[in-house]
Amino acid sequence: MEYTIGTIGSHSALNILNGAKEEGFKTLLLCEKKRRFYERFNVADEIIYLETLRDIGNKEMQEKLIEKNVIMIPHGSYISYLSLGFLEREFKVPIFGNKFLFRWESDRTLEREWLKNSGIRIPKIFEDEEIDREVIVKFHGAKGGKGYFFAKNREEILKRVGNEKNYQIQEYIKGVAMYFHFFYSPLEKENILMSIDRRYESNVDFLGRMPKGFEIEPSYVVVGNFPIVIRESLLEKVFEIGDSVLRESKKIHEKGLIGPYCLETIVTDEPDIVTFEISARIVAGTNPFVPYSPYSYIKYRKKMSMGRRIAMEIKNAIERDRLEDVIT
Numbered sequence: 531m532e533y534t535i536g537t538i539g540s541h542s543a544l545n546i547l548n549g550a551k552e553e554g555f556k557t558l559l560l561c562e563k564k565r566r567f568y569e570r571f572n573v574a575d576e577i578i579y580l581e582t583l584r585d586i587g588n589k590e591m592q593e594k595l596i597e598k599n600v601i602m603i604p605h606g607s608y609i610s611y612l613s614l615g616f617l618e619r620e621f622k623v624p625i626f627g628n629k630f631l632f633r634w635e636s637d638r639t640l641e642r643e644w645l646k647n648s649g650i651r652i653p654k655i656f657e658d659e660e661i662d663r664e665v666i667v668k669f670h671g672a673k674g675g676k677g678y679f680f681a682k683n684r685e686e687i688l689k690r691v692g693n694e695k696n697y698q699i700q701e702y703i704k705g706v707a708m709y710f711h712f713f714y715s716p717l718e719k720e721n722i723l724m725s726i727d728r729r730y731e732s733n734v735d736f737l738g739r740m741p742k743g744f745e746i747e748p749s750y751v752v753v754g755n756f757p758i759v760i761r762e763s764l765l766e767k768v769f770e771i772g773d774s775v776l777r778e779s780k781k782i783h784e785k786g787l788i789g790p791y792c793l794e795t796i797v798t799d800e801p802d803i804v805t806f807e808i809s810a811r812i813v814a815g816t817n818p819f820v821p822y823s824p825y826s827y828i829k830y831r832k833k834m835s836m837g838r839r840i841a842m843e844i845k846n847a848i849e850r851d852r853l854e855d856v857i858t
């Protein structure tokens with residue numbers, strides 16, 4: 531049986547489809563009508579244009595995808611366009627990875643439980659107690675750092691949030707942000723660090739270049755990503771954290787994490803690593819690593835992007851008749 535690797539036209543679609551082509555798969559892109567730039571790259575064998583991405587969930591579209599033997603690769607935009615309940619219960623097209631963990635990455639309370647139970651260091655969360663340090667306030671459902679703000683006391687926060695009740699007050703960790711991209715292979719039973727990125731955020735990353743005398747409040751809207759490597763002596767700790775959340779994921783869902791996941795951290799000057807978020811799928815921070823990162827090259831001694839690693843896992847699973855182990 532011939533399979534096609536499909537994804538939605540956004541986020542890390544170029545990375546995913548390029549990797550699928552490198553591993554010899556046919557590729558399919560589902561894309562909004564107004565977004566034409568994918569045609570300029572040679573990665574999608576077929577593009578299906580949709581009025582809105584929500585149409586992916588239509589019965590006819592699902593039937594079409596199943597007929598074509600499509601395996602969908604989820605990325606950050608899936609959760610925005612298809613509701614979680616729909617993905618879990620009604621979407622019948624096979625998805626690479628564990629879609630049952632998406633709820634745990636998108637709900638801040640569940641996400642925190644996952645990280646906390648993993649026994650790793652996380653920022654303190656303030657509920658009703660006195661706020662005795664700098665904090666960052668995050669609205670639930672906020673994406674890409676949008677709407678976050680920095681505060682020092684509760685009055686400031688109450689003034690800023692207005693009637694909105696759905697937010698979390700997190701200790702502001704002082705250090706540099708690093709995003710660790712892991713890949714867990716259920717076939718090889720191996721947890722691999724593929725790459726690390728740093729985000730480029732507007733306007734906080736511009737503040738250092740700001741002319742003297744300007745007063746600008748920092749915002750954290752992600753607009754790009756840089757590659758980075760971590761000081762080598764900290765790698766042991768990175769793997770410990772990665773393995774801990776992986777172990778914990780199996781308590782949340784029997785299949786646990788499958789394939790790519792990302793830990794969003796701040797590396798402090800102690801030095802220590804404080805994890806503030808997790809993504810249970812490919813992140814856009816892997817995009818600078820087409821065709822490879824220093825870590826993925828050293829591991830595989832050939833070009834190995836996250837998109838390609840995903841396709842390789844699917845290919846191996848098909849060959850070993852173990853597709854069920856890598857899809858949900």
Ligand code: AMP
Binds near residue numbers: 700
């Ligand atoms: P996020 O969208 O949650 O990944 O966060 C966007 C950005 O906000 C991060 O890249 C950091 O620059 C900043 N940030 C988020 N949480 C914290 C925290 N607890 N301490 C310091 N900075 C943070």
